[in-house]
Amino acid sequence: MNKKLRIVVLVSGGGTNLQAVIDAIQDGTITNTEIVGVISNNPGVKAMERAEKAGIDAKCVSPKNFAVRADFEEALLAAVQAYEPDLVVLAGCMVVIPEKMVKAFENRIINIHPALIPAFCGTGYYGLRVHQKVLERGARVTGATVHFVDAGTDTGPIILQKAVYVQEGDTPEILQRRVMEEAEWKIMPKAIDLIANGRVKVENGKACIADYTFGEE
């Protein structure tokens, strides 16, 4: 039996992506994996309740408790390292990951972005704003992307993507929900399972997945 992949999940709010990972481990969609901790940058959010309900150690490291941003970043990195994770999962995490943490976990931090990178991503594109921009542009197709985190914003190697059609009458909220249900909650668990089973390598800045047919997520 391979050693279980130890993952720490960073959250900021609702935690629906965290819940998708918890449920996927429960039902065997994700194998060889254990969530060893959840860290939120906001106190009292639903994501923390979800962790506690699942019996997962959860803590809050909030920038509001630090006079200096650098001290918050140090505390966040220390809190992550204390769990000795193999992989850090950003699930609805709104914190810009400090460079020191990216370096400490090179190609061992993954993020879910609610659009098809390189579209509708980068600085200022997060949460509901992404879907607002998709609707403003009149795009027909959007979706979600799981990627490794590098020093840039949404610029790391892409692991999985899943497309979602925009429908007439969509509001940002309706579209966000559809993208979460049809894309995010499927490709995040799938990406973790692939990594947990040694299927994902990064070569020349690209993620490669051996013996895998894309589009079946």
Ligand code: GRF
């Ligand atoms: C989702 O739109 C996700 O794509 C984005 O943050 C939003 C909330 O995620 N990263 P969650 O429900 O907190 O997982």
